[in-house]
Amino acid sequence: MELKKLLDPFPVKEEAKLVAQSIAKNPAYMNELWDICISNEKHSWRATWILDKVYDIAPDLVRLYLPQIIKLVPSLTNESKSRQYLKLISLELLPSNISGDFINYCFDALISRTSAIAIKVYAMQILYNFSLQEPDIQNELTLVIEEQMENGSAGYCSRARRILKAINQ
DSSP: OOHHHHTSSOOOHHHHHHHHHHHHHOTTHHHHHHHHHHSOOTTHHHHHHHHHHHHHHOHHHHHTTHHHHHHHGGGOOOHHHHHHHHHHHHTSOOOTTOOHHHHHHHHHHHHOSSSOHHHHHHHHHHHHHHHHHOGGGHHHHHHHHHHHHTTOOHHHHHHHHHHHHHHHO
């Protein structure tokens, strides 16, 4: 399978699922998919979308790459890639040796006026997940979430209320 050819033109949702199923059945393609994900090629963000679809089918295949994804995220300039990677990270327990740079990146994304709503929501979830390991940040996280709710979208506020409720339990 030549993944690069499958990603251009942009695959529709059903095609993406089929590619993800093929990768899940033959994990040898994961390295090729990952190489495209981390490349600087024009459409490499499409590979991150496929990576998300693989996670839906075979999460263990993607979990192997989470430490690399966590290291990569703070340096990304492509918002589409950031969104997909943060989504994947938000679904998992964070490693105990998570870097301060990554946690700072998540706080910065949450506070930023220019971050996309999805990025803010995933960063918020990641910070909450981290706060389960490091409860000392819960006060700071609560303050930031509440402050951001003042101008937050419906999606942001919905997730914020759920996280604040979980923190206060």
